[in-house]
Amino acid sequence: MSSALDHKKPATATAPAGSARNALASMLRLRELPVIIALVLLVLVTYLINPLFLTPQGVKDLLLNATIVMILAAGQTLLIITRNIDLSVGSMLGLVAFGTGTIFSAMPDLPIAAVFVIGMAFGALLGAINGLLVTAAKVPALVITLGTLYVFRGLNNAWAGGKQYFAGDRPDAFGALSVNTVLGFPIITMLAILVVAAVAVYMAGTRPGRDLYAIGSDPDAATAFGIKVSKRVFLAFLANGALAGLAGVLYASRFNSVGATTGTGMELTVVAAAVVGGVAIFGGSGSVTGAALGAVLLTTITSSLTALRVDKFWQQAIVGVLILTAIIIDRVASLRTAKKLRISEARNV
Amino acid sequence: MQQTDSSRSGPSADGAGPMLSLSHAAKTFGPVVALADGTIEIRAGEIHALVGENGAGKSTLVKILAGLHHPDSGDFRVSGESVQFRNVGDSKAAGISVIYQEPTLFPDLSVAENIFVGRQPKGRFGLISKSAMVREASGLFERLGVPIDPTRIAEGLSIADQQIIEIAKAISLDAKVLVMDEPTAALSGVEVDRLFAVARGLRDKGTGILFISHRFDEVFDLCDRITVMRDGRYIATHRTADVTVAEIVREMVGRDIEALFPKTAAEIGDTVLKVDGLSRAGVFRDISFEVRAGEIVALAGLVGAGRTEVARAVFGIDPYDAGEISFKGSTLKPRDPQAAITAGMGFVPEDRRKQGLVMNLSVARNVTLTLRNKLATAGLINGAAERRAAQDWSKKLQVKAGSQEHAVSTLSGGNQQKVVLAKWLATDPQLLIIDEPTRGIDVGTKSEVHRLISDLAGRGIAILMISSELPEVLGMADRVLVMREGRITAELDRAVANPESVMHAATTSAGGTL
Numbered sequence: 001m002s003s004a005l006d007h008k009k010p011a012t013a014t015a016p017a018g019s020a021r022n023a024l025a026s027m028l029r030l031r032e033l034p035v036i037i038a039l040v041l042l043v044l045v046t047y048l049i050n051p052l053f054l055t056p057q058g059v060k061d062l063l064l065n066a067t068i069v070m071i072l073a074a075g076q077t078l079l080i081i082t083r084n085i086d087l088s089v090g091s092m093l094g095l096v097a098f099g100t101g102t103i104f105s106a107m108p109d110l111p112i113a114a115v116f117v118i119g120m121a122f123g124a125l126l127g128a129i130n131g132l133l134v135t136a137a138k139v140p141a142l143v144i145t146l147g148t149l150y151v152f153r154g155l156n157n158a159w160a161g162g163k164q165y166f167a168g169d170r171p172d173a174f175g176a177l178s179v180n181t182v183l184g185f186p187i188i189t190m191l192a193i194l195v196v197a198a199v200a201v202y203m204a205g206t207r208p209g210r211d212l213y214a215i216g217s218d219p220d221a222a223t224a225f226g227i228k229v230s231k232r233v234f235l236a237f238l239a240n241g242a243l244a245g246l247a248g249v250l251y252a253s254r255f256n257s258v259g260a261t262t263g264t265g266m267e268l269t270v271v272a273a274a275v276v277g278g279v280a281i282f283g284g285s286g287s288v289t290g291a292a293l294g295a296v297l298l299t300t301i302t303s304s305l306t307a308l309r310v311d312k313f314w315q316q317a318i319v320g321v322l323i324l325t326a327i328i329i330d331r332v333a334s335l336r337t338a339k340k341l342r343i344s345e346a347r348n349v
Numbered sequence: 350m351q352q353t354d355s356s357r358s359g360p361s362a363d364g365a366g367p368m369l370s371l372s373h374a375a376k377t378f379g380p381v382v383a384l385a386d387g388t389i390e391i392r393a394g395e396i397h398a399l400v401g402e403n404g405a406g407k408s409t410l411v412k413i414l415a416g417l418h419h420p421d422s423g424d425f426r427v428s429g430e431s432v433q434f435r436n437v438g439d440s441k442a443a444g445i446s447v448i449y450q451e452p453t454l455f456p457d458l459s460v461a462e463n464i465f466v467g468r469q470p471k472g473r474f475g476l477i478s479k480s481a482m483v484r485e486a487s488g489l490f491e492r493l494g495v496p497i498d499p500t501r502i503a504e505g506l507s508i509a510d511q512q513i514i515e516i517a518k519a520i521s522l523d524a525k526v527l528v529m530d531e532p533t534a535a536l537s538g539v540e541v542d543r544l545f546a547v548a549r550g551l552r553d554k555g556t557g558i559l560f561i562s563h564r565f566d567e568v569f570d571l572c573d574r575i576t577v578m579r580d581g582r583y584i585a586t587h588r589t590a591d592v593t594v595a596e597i598v599r600e601m602v603g604r605d606i607e608a609l610f611p612k613t614a615a616e617i618g619d620t621v622l623k624v625d626g627l628s629r630a631g632v633f634r635d636i637s638f639e640v641r642a643g644e645i646v647a648l649a650g651l652v653g654a655g656r657t658e659v660a661r662a663v664f665g666i667d668p669y670d671a672g673e674i675s676f677k678g679s680t681l682k683p684r685d686p687q688a689a690i691t692a693g694m695g696f697v698p699e700d701r702r703k704q705g706l707v708m709n710l711s712v713a714r715n716v717t718l719t720l721r722n723k724l725a726t727a728g729l730i731n732g733a734a735e736r737r738a739a740q741d742w743s744k745k746l747q748v749k750a751g752s753q754e755h756a757v758s759t760l761s762g763g764n765q766q767k768v769v770l771a772k773w774l775a776t777d778p779q780l781l782i783i784d785e786p787t788r789g790i791d792v793g794t795k796s797e798v799h800r801l802i803s804d805l806a807g808r809g810i811a812i813l814m815i816s817s818e819l820p821e822v823l824g825m826a827d828r829v830l831v832m833r834e835g836r837i838t839a840e841l842d843r844a845v846a847n848p849e850s851v852m853h854a855a856t857t858s859a860g861g862t863l
Contacts, residue, residue: 205476207469210458214466217455224453225466226438284457 032290034329035277038322039297046304053307056184062300063189064178064254068093068247069295070192072266073273074199075243077291078236080274081203082216083283084134084141086237089244090266091152092126096248097258098156101165104174104252112174119249120242126152127241131234141237149267157260164259170252178254188250192292195243200288212236216283272319273298276326298322366429368393368557369414369445369526373583374423376409383409387423388583389576391526391557396548398568398589399561401578402601402852403652403817407561410578411530414559415447416440428525446519447528450535450653452511454503461486461499464518489517493547509540516547527551528559533567534653534834545571563651563856565594577601594857595849602819602848612825613803618642621780621811622694624663627672632658633835636672640780645802645812647826649819650855655835656815657699660782663813664696665689677779690719695773699784699815701765706772708758712748713739715757716771742771746801763794770801780811787821799825819848831855 046053072089079086096119103115126148133144167175177187185193203209211232215222223229252258277294279286298319305315367390374387387410391397401407412418413425416434425432427443434440440447454463461482462469470485472478486499495513503511512532519527529548533541548558548571562568568575569589577584577600584600620639627636633655640646648656661667663674665686674681682688686696706715716739717730739753746767748760757768766786773781786802787795802825806812816822822829829846831839831854839854 201476207467207477210462210469210477211467213458214455217457218453221453221455224437226436227467280457284455 032278032287032293034326035290035293035297039293039300042297042301042304046307050307053304059184060181060186062296062303064186065299065303066296067186067189067192068251068254069266069269069273069299070292071195071243071247071250072270073277073291073295074196074288075240076270076274077279077286077288078199078203078212079141079233079240080216080271080279080281081212081283081286082233082236083219084233084236085145085271086127086130086141086240086244087145087267087271088126088130088148088152089240089247089270090263091149091156092123092241092244092263093248093251093266094156094258094261094263095126095152095159096123096245097251097262098160098165098260100249100252101169101258104170105165108171112171112177115174116246116249120245123245123248124238124242127238127244128234130241131237134237135230135234153264156262160260162260164257165252167256174253178250188253191250195246196288196292199239199243203288208232208235213284216280217285269298270295272323276323278326281327294326367391367426368428370424370426371410371413371420372424374410374413374420374425376413376418376420382581384413384420385581386583387413387420387578387581389559390586391559393525393557394552394555395573396552396558396560396571398572398575399559399578400563400565400568400575400597400601402819404580405578405601406581407578408530409581411447411528411559411561414440414445414526414528416445441522444523444525445528446515446522446524446526447530448512448515448519448532450531451508452515454506454511454514456504457502459500459502460497460506460514463503463514464489464499464521485521486517489520492520493517493550495543495547507540508535509537509544512536512544513547516551520551524556526557526559528561530561531563532560533562533564541567565597565857568597569594579603594853598849598852602852612645612799613807615643615645615803615807616809617644617827618809621677622663622813623675624659625673625675627659627662627669627674629658629662629667629669632667633662633832636837638830638837638840640811640813642779642809642811643806644827645806645814645825647822647829648813648815648832649817649822649829649851650832652817654832654855656832657784659832660696660784660813660815663689664694664782666696690776693777693779695719695776695778695781697766697769697773697781697783697786699788701762701769706757706765706769709756711754712743712757712760712768713753715768716742716775719772719776738775739771742775743768746771746774747797761794763798766794766798767801770798774805778810780813781805782813782815784815785817786814787816787818819851822846822851823848833857 043054052058072093076086076089099122100115100119103110103118130141130145130148133139133148134141137144177191180187182190203212211222211227214225214227215229215232219229248263251262255262273295274286274291275281275294276297277286277290277292279291279294301319301322302315305318310318369391370389372388374384375382376384376387384406387406389397389399389410399407399410409418413420416437416439419434425434427445432439432443434443455466458466461479464486465482469477470481472481483499490497490499490513493513493516495510497506497510497513503514506514512529516527527548532544536544545567548560552558560568560572572589574586574588575592575597576586577597579601587597618641620641622640624639625637628634636659638646648659650656658667662669662683665681665684665688668684674683676689676692676694679692681692689696707718710718713736717735736753743753748767748771749764757765760768770781770783783802787798799821802812802814814822814825816825823846826846827843829839829841829843829851830837831841831851833855839850841850841854
């Protein structure tokens with residue numbers, strides 16, 4: 001009996017030409033590509049109309065504005081990739097930011113590093129609550145975190161009351177993190193880029209990171225493969241909480257006042273950043289880098305519309321259109337794939 | 350149980366025992382016996398076919414091998430050692446890989462990653478080495494002689510390629526036994542040839558393969574031995590060279606029919622439904638048939654042959670690419686179920702719970718669901734009229750419900766089916782399409798449903814019945830249309846339809862080896 005394994009032709013004969021084509025194709029397939037193009041165009045057009053947009057101070061402002069959303073978007077991506085979501089990030093950030101203000105006013109001599117650790121641990125605890133509720137109660141994350149959004153905000157209100165802490169209550173060195181620069185980047189922006197890079201490496205290059213994609217791509221199949229779905233999802237919530245904690249501490253460094261309403265409504269910007277950055281809202285695909293770029297695009301668009309003297313009302317509408325465009329592009333792409341699939345199957349009948 | 354085992358003579362020639370053996374495994378789900386006697390033996394370096402009708406217990410047996418089901422009793426050995434799988438992982442660890450008809454890949458992940466999920470090769474800094482992963486995947490495809498780009502995402506791959514990827518995964522896991530559950534059902538001729546070349550190659554390297562198929566030409570072409578199952582029981586194992594297709598078919602269907610189904614002769618009238626050249630790419634092709642008043646036409650065939658899809662297209666739920674449907678002489682608009690209902694068509698779907706009934710609504714509400722316009726005065730539904738209409742029909746059909754106001758979910762399967770029928774009869778249809786009328790219904794109620802359908806035909810309603818149960822088809826139908834892979838392969842009159850002729854048309858391609 002002749003065997004297919006013995007006399008097969010080398011399948012790699014066409015590989016060189018194929019791989020060059022693949023490289024180009026995969027670049028065109030790159031989910032981040034539209035957002036990169038949009039960002040470059042936006043900055044270019046704004047600069048041509050208003051050259052003041054790209055002064056050193058202008059660039060620094062753009063980066064500072066993007067920093068906090070970038071970190072939150074990185075955390076949110078961990079969750080959206082697994083078909084989950086955390087709507088309570090704004091409330092978590094608020095609690096940690098107010099906590100940071102409180103700590104500094106109570107213990108002005110505490111090392112700044114210790115405050116970062118405390119803030120992230122506090123955030124991780126809040127994230128763990130979300131994670132536990134979602135994985136143990138098997139209720140969709142959308143509902144659970146909508147609940148904790150209000151619970152955490154309520155705690156913040158009860159704790160802060162009418163009290164606010166101002167930059168003057170905090171050490172100068174802490175505020176300086178948002179003012180001083182390294183290689184032209186504000187220190188907290190550098191920190192955010194490092195965090196995004198770390199999360200990106202984790203998601204692309206480790207087995208647990210890849211598991212997150214598998215979970216979001218097909219949760220049942222992931223279970224069947226023996227991936228510990230609940231554990232991975234719980235840890236993703238915990239990590240997202242820690243990142244929200246980090247963002248809360250940075251918020252206290254960057255902005256003058258922290259109080260009961262700090263971070264209100266931020267969750268929507270964060271989810272929008274991820275979606276605009278090409279993270280599929282139904283999980284399974286997208287990248288942290290894309291989400292971070294989405295954050296930069298969203299915050300930059302607001303700045304550039306201001307620089308172009310566009311009415312505040314239109315700014316929001318334009319951001320909305322951007323989100324819809326991103327979703328439509330994504331939908332059209334997946335419909336095209338589905339159609340291709342049906343046609344290729346049709347040939348089999 | 351007759352044991353016509355023509356080949357089992359203890360251990361195989363080289364003295365080694367079978368790679369996998371399952372004897373007398375039983376599995377019940379509540380009162381339902383899914384497997385009464387599951388027995389199979391797979392040797393190293395053989396391709397072993399498992400054949401049987403729908404519901405013969407093949408799937409249950411496969412799920413036991415895969416570690417998805419735990420047998421209630423029986424002996425299960427791999428390489429001579431007794432095993433008890435707790436989950437899929439145990440089965441994989443024992444060297445068993447199952448390739449399903451439609452594999453479950455992660456659509457968003459690359460082909461290479463799908464092969465190595467959870468065990469990706471690592472490179473520098475303990476990070477996953479994408480290049481090593483792609484290289485290993487390419488190596489596997491090269492061994493299989495199949496060019497698939499390991500870097501592309503799995504979404505959009507043909508079923509055939511997805512199966513090859515599953516096989517590549519099995520090889521990379523060092524599988525000793527490969528179970529292929531109807532792998533060729535969705536493949537084209539070329540793809541089947543490729544799959545068979547791969548399977549033969551693996552066999553020659555000593556892998557034991559269990560091949561489940563309904564296509565006898567493939568079974569006889571590819572397999573070394575054949576095991577037949579019927580009604581959840583092992584019937585026999587043969588060496589392929591020692592048997593004929595006719596003998597296998599007889600073993601598959603061998604049982605008494607008739608008896609159960611009180612078909613009464615009905616006067617056959619004019620053509621009610623005429624379907625002409627209906628096609629939908631990838632689903633069915635060139636379907637033409639007629640149904641006349643008072644006639645019961647059965648659409649027979651295996652699960653997945655495209656019968657339900659044809660019915661759904663006729664009723665206007667699904668679109669079609671070509672062809673024409675005329676109903677009572679006038680052309681029916683495609684994709685418009687409302688028009689079909691208005692014209693006088695009714696559709697009783699296979700899955701009552703999902704498509705036929707609103708489970709939480711009362712019996713009365715369900716019966717009158719299709720009647721709302723007739724019962725309404727100035728847009729508001731008259732509650733008293735609704736109850737009257739519902740009572741009327743429920744009585745005629747002998748629905749056994751405590752009260753018309755009880756939720757449908759509290760009724761038995763047979764009574765639920767009667768409610769669905771009542772719902773459609775209340776619209777006074779001229780054609781009723783019934784998909785699997787007695788699935789999940791106990792034997793006693795079954796014959797009641799059959800009597801009812803027969804009654805309806807007697808009143809001049811044209812009936813198009815889809816059924817996977819041969820006795821039901823042969824007992825009820827005036828005419829049998831047999832479908833296979835999206836085409837009608839035979840049209841048999843009641844007089845000439847028998848288990849063998851229907852099974853042949855359902856399983857064997859026209860140019861087959863019969």
